[in-house]
Amino acid sequence: MVNNENETRALLEKADDDVREIVISVIDLEYAKLHMSNPRGIKDEIVQLVRSVIKQ
Amino acid sequence: MILEQIRIKNFRQYYGLQTVRFSRDREKNVTVIHGDNGSGKTTFLNALIWGFYGKINLPKSGAICSEKAEAEAIEGSEIEVFVEIRFRDGVKQYTVMRSVKGCKKLGKFSLLKPDLLVTIIDERGRTVTPGNPQATIDEILPADMSSYFFFDGERIDNLSKESGANDIKEAIKVIMGLKVLERTKDHLDDVRKIFAGEVKSEANSDLSRLLTKQEALEEREKEIKSKIEEIKKNRNAAAQQKSEVLSRLREAEETRLLQTQRDSLEDQLISVQKKIKEIDSKVKTLCSTRGYLAFSGPILAKTKAILDEKRKKGEIPAGIKQQFVQDLLERQLCICGMQLLPGSDHYEKVAAWLDQASSKELEDKFTEMTAGVKMMEEYRGQLFDDLRSLRFEREKEIDHQQNIKEQLDEISSKLSEKDSETIRNLEIKRQELDDSIRDYYISEGQYIAEQKNIVEQMQQTEKEIKRYQALEAKTALAKKRMEACAEARDIVSSIHEAAAIKTKNNLQSRINQVYTNFLRKGYLAKLNDDYTLQIVKEFDDTEKSVAMSQGERQITSLAFIGALVDIARDQHDKGKNKFFRGGVYPIVMDSPFGSLDPDHRGRIAQGIPTLSHQVVILATDSQWEGDVRNHIKNRIGAEYTLINYSPKSPNASQYEYTEIRGV
Numbered sequence: 150m151v152n153n154e155n156e157t158r159a160l161l162e163k164a165d166d167d168v169r170e171i172v173i174s175v176i177d178l179e180y181a182k183l184h185m186s187n188p189r190g191i192k193d194e195i196v197q198l199v200r201s202v203i204k205q
Numbered sequence: 206m207i208l209e210q211i212r213i214k215n216f217r218q219y220y221g222l223q224t225v226r227f228s229r230d231r232e233k234n235v236t237v238i239h240g241d242n243g244s245g246k247t248t249f250l251n252a253l254i255w256g257f258y259g260k261i262n263l264p265k266s267g268a269i270c271s272e273k274a275e276a277e278a279i280e281g282s283e284i285e286v287f288v289e290i291r292f293r294d295g296v297k298q299y300t301v302m303r304s305v306k307g308c309k310k311l312g313k314f315s316l317l318k319p320d321l322l323v324t325i326i327d328e329r330g331r332t333v334t335p336g337n338p339q340a341t342i343d344e345i346l347p348a349d350m351s352s353y354f355f356f357d358g359e360r361i362d363n364l365s366k367e368s369g370a371n372d373i374k375e376a377i378k379v380i381m382g383l384k385v386l387e388r389t390k391d392h393l394d395d396v397r398k399i400f401a402g403e404v405k406s407e408a409n410s411d412l413s414r415l416l417t418k419q420e421a422l423e424e425r426e427k428e429i430k431s432k433i434e435e436i437k438k439n440r441n442a443a444a445q446q447k448s449e450v451l452s453r454l455r456e457a458e459e460t461r462l463l464q465t466q467r468d469s470l471e472d473q474l475i476s477v478q479k480k481i482k483e484i485d486s487k488v489k490t491l492c493s494t495r496g497y498l499a500f501s502g503p504i505l506a507k508t509k510a511i512l513d514e515k516r517k518k519g520e521i522p523a524g525i526k527q528q529f530v531q532d533l534l535e536r537q538l539c540i541c542g543m544q545l546l547p548g549s550d551h552y553e554k555v556a557a558w559l560d561q562a563s564s565k566e567l568e569d570k571f572t573e574m575t576a577g578v579k580m581m582e583e584y585r586g587q588l589f590d591d592l593r594s595l596r597f598e599r600e601k602e603i604d605h606q607q608n609i610k611e612q613l614d615e616i617s618s619k620l621s622e623k624d625s626e627t628i629r630n631l632e633i634k635r636q637e638l639d640d641s642i643r644d645y646y647i648s649e650g651q652y653i654a655e656q657k658n659i660v661e662q663m664q665q666t667e668k669e670i671k672r673y674q675a676l677e678a679k680t681a682l683a684k685k686r687m688e689a690c691a692e693a694r695d696i697v698s699s700i701h702e703a704a705a706i707k708t709k710n711n712l713q714s715r716i717n718q719v720y721t722n723f724l725r726k727g728y729l730a731k732l733n734d735d736y737t738l739q740i741v742k743e744f745d746d747t748e749k750s751v752a753m754s755q756g757e758r759q760i761t762s763l764a765f766i767g768a769l770v771d772i773a774r775d776q777h778d779k780g781k782n783k784f785f786r787g788g789v790y791p792i793v794m795d796s797p798f799g800s801l802d803p804d805h806r807g808r809i810a811q812g813i814p815t816l817s818h819q820v821v822i823l824a825t826d827s828q829w830e831g832d833v834r835n836h837i838k839n840r841i842g843a844e845y846t847l848i849n850y851s852p853k854s855p856n857a858s859q860y861e862y863t864e865i866r867g868v
Contacts, residue, residue, distance in 0.1 A: 167689055172696055176697070179388045192399070205682065
């Protein structure tokens, strides 16, 4: 468990570029859909996102 | 979000067009709207809520239009009801217009479907109209969060009751970005499971089995190749020996003639065998190109019979052509001179011939088909003739071949019966070598057949290997994606845990900062682990829980909202955190002083301006005047009063309505 913001940042920076991109992009996506009364297909969008980030 | 202006027209008790311009001053950040009981404070709050979200939290929520406007409406004319809110978010200016039209027909008033329009003026002055206006509003101030910013002050004390813990928890999660992290974590785990389903462990063992099989096939093919080479070598050696034996037979005086005859016969045999092959090839070509004709007899006979029948009946070719009948009808004149007026008896009788007359296209096709059938019959006959001729030719060559073979056997017998032992041995040797060469050919054929089969198996296995290799690559990719999701989920989980602790500590500290503006000295507000709010009193370094009165609960809840708004604004101003973006929210409070004693009222009045960068207070005149006004007066940027007209009020009116006037 991390205890502060610096450790959080360090944890993210230590991760692979792909993982970092996934974390940031998924959070962006969740923010965009947070207040939608009926957000559809968010999991499908994340699957597509992960596929496009990790192509091979 | 900074509220700039609201325009209300004919909404509930607001008659005509009413406008409020909110204070946007940083110091004088309070807009106060006051009036008598029932003058329309709560309706004003609901005008904001309806404008943004299309909901009304009042009895008779369907009654949107002003009673007075309805009563004054002329039969058949339209009345416009709207709430228009102008606000700024960042560098953009938004105008939200929710409107509905009403109409009186036969004395009955009805409303159409409300309409929502959002226009945005961006930093370059361009005007944009978003396609989904409600989503645009929700992005800035979501409906599920609005109750923390636009609220009834008398009911806000619910937040500090135990039953309000869930609401608080939810508000903290949404406003502080924890909800996003929770969803991210859960969705990443769901997606990880989806990729886990794509990982097929059996692919590896199948591929390994196929690779072993392919290796064995390659080994066997190599062995066969080597065998074929060996056979060819032995056969060539036998052919060489045979050639030497034949040379000796040609050279010997007593066998020369017989051997010369045998050489000639063997040449003939090769020629005959070549001819037989050529005939077989011709038969194959005939069967593959024209073989279908052999089976076309019944269909040709049936087609011919149908065509003959039509001809015999005189249906095709018909005596009268459709074109001829058509011309008569167009000219409206029969060949007998009778006029053919459309609709007349004569016209209909001539027109009936159109069904019996034949068209040119049909007759052309009939002729074409008749010729076609005849031609096919001729081709069919030719095919049988050709096949018969080739069979005859082949039989002749087979007889010839048999005859040559018999002559060769006879020569061989004669040579085997010669007195000379050397000659006899040479002939025996020749026969043995001939047998060997034939055996080598048979053996080579068998190996070639096996080799062909193995090559086919190898090609098939190669295809399967490629398929499994692709599958294995896909599996490896799915595994990589699955692991990335798991790692991302763990990172988000850690961020979430850290953010939850930080948020709680941050909130606790902010609540106390805000709380000191409201509460008696020595009292502290505490946010427990289960997110319940509690007031404690400090006694010699110890904290003692204090039971809360309704006023204290109201104060505590306001402090909580103030702290949330403060942190969200702080984070929004920093603007760099990816995980908690914050926001700027105004606070609109209806009757925040309702049930408070004068002491609490005064302290709340002091603290309210610090709750948000923009505060709108809706209060009764009696609550507002006196201490409350004195505490806030230096922070008031805009002030309005609500003038209510009703049958009972001093400003008597048949219908109740309210006007807003600036003070």
